[in-house]
Amino acid sequence: MQATETQTGGCYCSAVRFAITAAPLVKGQCHCRACQHMAGGAPQYFLLVPPTGFAWTQGQPRTYTRQDIENAVTRYFCPDCGTQLVTVRQDNPAFVVKVGVLDDPSEFKPRVAICHAQAQSFHHVPDGIPVFDDLPTG
Ligand SMILES: [Zn+2]
Numbered sequence: 558m559q560a561t562e563t564q565t566g567g568c569y570c571s572a573v574r575f576a577i578t579a580a581p582l583v584k585g586q587c588h589c590r591a592c593q594h595m596a597g598g599a600p601q602y603f604l605l606v607p608p609t610g611f612a613w614t615q616g617q618p619r620t621y622t623r624q625d626i627e628n629a630v631t632r633y634f635c636p637d638c639g640t641q642l643v644t645v646r647q648d649n650p651a652f653v654v655k656v657g658v659l660d661d662p663s664e665f666k667p668r669v670a671i672c673h674a675q676a677q678s679f680h681h682v683p684d685g686i687p688v689f690d691d692l693p694t695g
């Protein structure tokens with residue numbers, strides 16, 4: 558994928574749409590329990606996109622941030638169909654875009670697995686990619 562290539566995506570009902578115009582900083586898969594809640598038990602596949610390279614192009618996502626845990630992420634989702642689209646961490650302004658909502662996810666390859674300490678035995682990690690128990694530091 559070239560840095561200038563635009564990728565588009567949206568929710569299940571197409572009410573909310575977005576465009577990515579920057580090369581992802583990270584391509585990965587997250588095995589945390591929250592991701593398992595959102596992804597039918599699987600890890601979530603994601604692109605970490607710099608904030609300047611992401612734009613909503615149609616509709617208004619709703620957001621949700623848990624108040625009962627520290628440093629909770631903010632989740633952006635379609636108010637109509639509920640599809641989860643993007644997560645933003647409090648300590649990083651980049652957009653964590655879910656690969657499943659891309660119009661063409663077929664070219665995605667995860668390059669890192671994170672939060673693997675919470676993985677289930679049925680999760681799969683591709684051979685040869687780095688695996689972190691938690692988030693990579695630094
Ligand atoms: Zn929708």
Ligand SMILES: [Zn+2]
Nearest residue numbers: 587588589592
């Ligand atoms: Zn996760």
